[in-house]
Amino acid sequence: xxxxxxxxxxxxxxxxxxxxxxxxxxxxxxxxxxxxxxxxxxxxxxxxxxxxxxxxxxxxxxxxxxxxxxxxxxxxxxxxxxxxxxxxxxxxxxxxxxxxxxxxxxxxxxxxxxxxxxxxxxxxxxxxxxxxxxxxxxxxxxxxxxxxxxxxxxxxxxxxxxxxxxxxxxxxxxxxxxxxxxxxxxxxxxxxxxxxxxxxxxxxxxxxxxxxxxxxxxxxxxxxxxxxxxxxxxxxxxxxxxxxxxxxxxxxxxxxxxxxxxxxxxxxxxxxxxxxxxxxxxxxxxxxxxxxxxxxxxxxxxxxxxxxxxxxxxxxxxxxxxxxxxxxxxxxxxxxxxxxxxxxxxxxxxxxxxxxxxxxxxxxxxxxxxxxxxxxxxxxx
Amino acid sequence: xxxxxxxxxxxxxxxxxxxxxxxxxxxxxxxxxxxxxxxxxxxxxxxxxxxxxxxxxxxxxxxxxxxxxxxxxxxxxxxxxxxxxxxxxxxxxxxxxxxxxxxxxxxxxxxxxxxxxxxxxxxxxxxxxxxxxxxxxxxxxxxxxxxxxxxxxxxxxxxxxxxxxxxxxxxxxxxxxxxxxxxxxxxxxxxxxxxxxxxxxxxxxxxxxxxxxxxxxxxxxxxxxxxxxxxxxxxxxxxxxxxxxxxxxxxxxxxxxxxxxxxxxxxxxxxxxxxxxxxx
Numbered sequence: 001x002x003x004x005x006x007x008x009x010x011x012x013x014x015x016x017x018x019x020x021x022x023x024x025x026x027x028x029x030x031x032x033x034x035x036x037x038x039x040x041x042x043x044x045x046x047x048x049x050x051x052x053x054x055x056x057x058x059x060x061x062x063x064x065x066x067x068x069x070x071x072x073x074x075x076x077x078x079x080x081x082x083x084x085x086x087x088x089x090x091x092x093x094x095x096x097x098x099x100x101x102x103x104x105x106x107x108x109x110x111x112x113x114x115x116x117x118x119x120x121x122x123x124x125x126x127x128x129x130x131x132x133x134x135x136x137x138x139x140x141x142x143x144x145x146x147x148x149x150x151x152x153x154x155x156x157x158x159x160x161x162x163x164x165x166x167x168x169x170x171x172x173x174x175x176x177x178x179x180x181x182x183x184x185x186x187x188x189x190x191x192x193x194x195x196x197x198x199x200x201x202x203x204x205x206x207x208x209x210x211x212x213x214x215x216x217x218x219x220x221x222x223x224x225x226x227x228x229x230x231x232x233x234x235x236x237x238x239x240x241x242x243x244x245x246x247x248x249x250x251x252x253x254x255x256x257x258x259x260x261x262x263x264x265x266x267x268x269x270x271x272x273x274x275x276x277x278x279x280x281x282x283x284x285x286x287x288x289x290x291x292x293x294x295x296x297x298x299x300x301x302x303x304x305x306x307x308x309x310x311x312x313x314x315x316x317x318x319x320x321x322x323x324x325x326x327x328x329x330x331x332x333x334x335x336x337x338x339x340x341x342x343x344x345x346x347x348x349x350x351x352x353x354x355x356x357x358x359x360x361x362x363x364x365x366x367x368x369x370x371x372x373x374x375x376x377x378x379x380x381x
Numbered sequence: 382x383x384x385x386x387x388x389x390x391x392x393x394x395x396x397x398x399x400x401x402x403x404x405x406x407x408x409x410x411x412x413x414x415x416x417x418x419x420x421x422x423x424x425x426x427x428x429x430x431x432x433x434x435x436x437x438x439x440x441x442x443x444x445x446x447x448x449x450x451x452x453x454x455x456x457x458x459x460x461x462x463x464x465x466x467x468x469x470x471x472x473x474x475x476x477x478x479x480x481x482x483x484x485x486x487x488x489x490x491x492x493x494x495x496x497x498x499x500x501x502x503x504x505x506x507x508x509x510x511x512x513x514x515x516x517x518x519x520x521x522x523x524x525x526x527x528x529x530x531x532x533x534x535x536x537x538x539x540x541x542x543x544x545x546x547x548x549x550x551x552x553x554x555x556x557x558x559x560x561x562x563x564x565x566x567x568x569x570x571x572x573x574x575x576x577x578x579x580x581x582x583x584x585x586x587x588x589x590x591x592x593x594x595x596x597x598x599x600x601x602x603x604x605x606x607x608x609x610x611x612x613x614x615x616x617x618x619x620x621x622x623x624x625x626x627x628x629x630x631x632x633x634x635x636x637x638x639x640x641x642x643x644x645x646x647x648x649x650x651x652x653x654x655x656x657x658x659x660x661x
Contacts, residue, residue, distance in 0.1 A: 222522040226510075226514050227518045229504060232508070233511075236498050236500065237498070240495035240496070240497065242479045243483060243488075244512065244569065245488075245511070245512025246480055247478070247481075364499065
């Protein structure tokens with residue numbers, strides 16, 4: 001028994017490493033300028049995979065139906081952006097407010113250069129997670145007394161409030177008001193350039209995958225630890241969990257804080273992906289997108305969330321793009337194809353998927369559980 | 382004093398105008414098997430819920446191993462509504478949550494089985510070990526608690542072997558036959574390392590043979606784990622066979638107490654169970 005568990009762990013680890021290697025190879029073989037969609041989908045997929053897994057930790061493993069994910073992402077994204085915009089760029093970015101209230105930049109504090117960049121970005125991402133976690137800790141006490149739908153509504157409201165607060169003019173010198181924060185290091189900053197400024201090794205997509213992979217791995221470790229088991233017990237039967245000595249409020253809060261931490265990190269990564277951070281992008285619709293990914297992937301399945309994140313992003317951003325363009329076949333205009341039609345087809349596809357996979361693509365199983373039956377690609381992480 | 386594991390003192394539980402448990406006094410001594418019986422709706426499970434922290438009593442106190450763990454007095458609107466006795470004798474409001482009571486050393490099972498349905502037999506028992514884990518979330522996530530985890534798993538395996546569920550340890554808890562689910566629930570409670578085991582109708586829905594097995598099983602675990610057992614039961618065979626002492630509740634009031642022989646011949650108990658005709 002123990003032996004087989006070990007084996008599958010190694011297999012998963014190998015798959016993940018192979019996937020990371022494949023990403024590096026793909027990125028350096030394909031011309032990114034001709035395949036913008038592919039790499040955008042991969043990066044966004046990696047970010048969404050992380051956020052979806054963090055949401056799954058709460059919704060799927062602890063049984064707390066929370067819809068605050070976009071709000072926590074926003075906190076992470078802004079923290080990341082505010083802490084990493086180079087000091088020299090601050091006046092340009094904050095031109096409306098005559099400069100920024102925060103006049104340092106973490107990558108520069110760490111001495112600049114490659115080491116400064118890596119350390120600064122990591123520190124800013126982690127701090128972004130910490131800010132989200134701290135806020136989750138504060139609102140967790142009142143909010144987590146609520147159950148199911150009521151909790152969802154309360155957290156949804158929280159997301160809206162956060163978005164409004166960050167657009168508040170008075171906070172302009174810090175948040176840049178309703179304007180976007182930009183000029184901070186993005187995934188592309190991790191491409192390695194030679195002295196002449198030519199890119200010799202592209203690592204931008206790899207960076208996204210690596211960061212998301214590490215975070216997801218930590219979440220998986222947590223889920224399989226004694227605390228993860230306690231979370232599942234709360235999901236399955238709260239009364240029994242409490243009777244068996246599991247402190248409900250402490251453990252729910254813990255799950256909420258950890259989930260928010262990773263949502264915050266995911267938010268920072270989203271800012272890196274989007275090259276900018278702006279409060280109006282972190283809407284409730286974004287939370288729903290992530291919820292959709294969790295549901296399609298399977299509530300209670302980490303690998304399901306990962307697979308669904310990539311499928312969802314690829315389908316909505318890339319594969320169905322052709323539906324948006326007016327197309328002429330033999331001089332005749334194809335009916336229906338016009339801007340926006342993509343989303344109509346996409347919604348239908350999602351309805352069909354949900355109809356045929358009632359418990360999501362993976363149910364509550366993980367990829368290794370399916371290994372014996374069929375070798376599905378390691379698209380997990 | 383030290384012999385006294387559980388002491389329920391003047392406990393009244395009133396819901397609105399309904400007095401579910403009325404001035405209940407009982408004691409359970411170390412190593413005993415004590416039963417609480419009574420007709421349906423007599424307030425047995427309510428008494429259990431007060432002891433384990435699910436409900437806070439309206440008035441009264443509960444002592445566990447010589448320590449007062451629960452105490453309350455009528456508050457707010459209840460001050461006017463309160464119908465029980467001993468008002469004003471209690472002044473504190475002590476209300477531990479059920480998980481705290483469990484960590485103090487009191488574990489229970491439920492009348493309608495409450496296993497964690499999506500978990501295996503092994504995991505069901507392992508999760509109950511969580512409350513005894515010393516590791517924090519960080520050390521648990523990064524596997525710095527290997528030793529503790531390994532020891533927990535070993536303990537759980539041992540426990541499953543003791544209760545005879547080792548052969549089904551990897552099956553889903555809900556796929557077990559009814560009798561074994563009951564047994565698993567007891568094993569899960571034992572995993573929390575209790576001093577006092579509370580069983581809420583452990584033989585509910587069991588046939589005579591299963592009941593007999595269960596009777597032997599309860600005696601066995603009492604001896605093996607040096608437990609004190611307090612149980613609610615309807616199966617008189619079981620109760621009379623294993624109980625050292627019995628308390629009888631009717632309409633929330635204690636109507637009799639004593640050893641099985643005395644209870645069997647108690648007039649009020651017979652009345653409560655069989656009813657008396659109007660013109661008698």
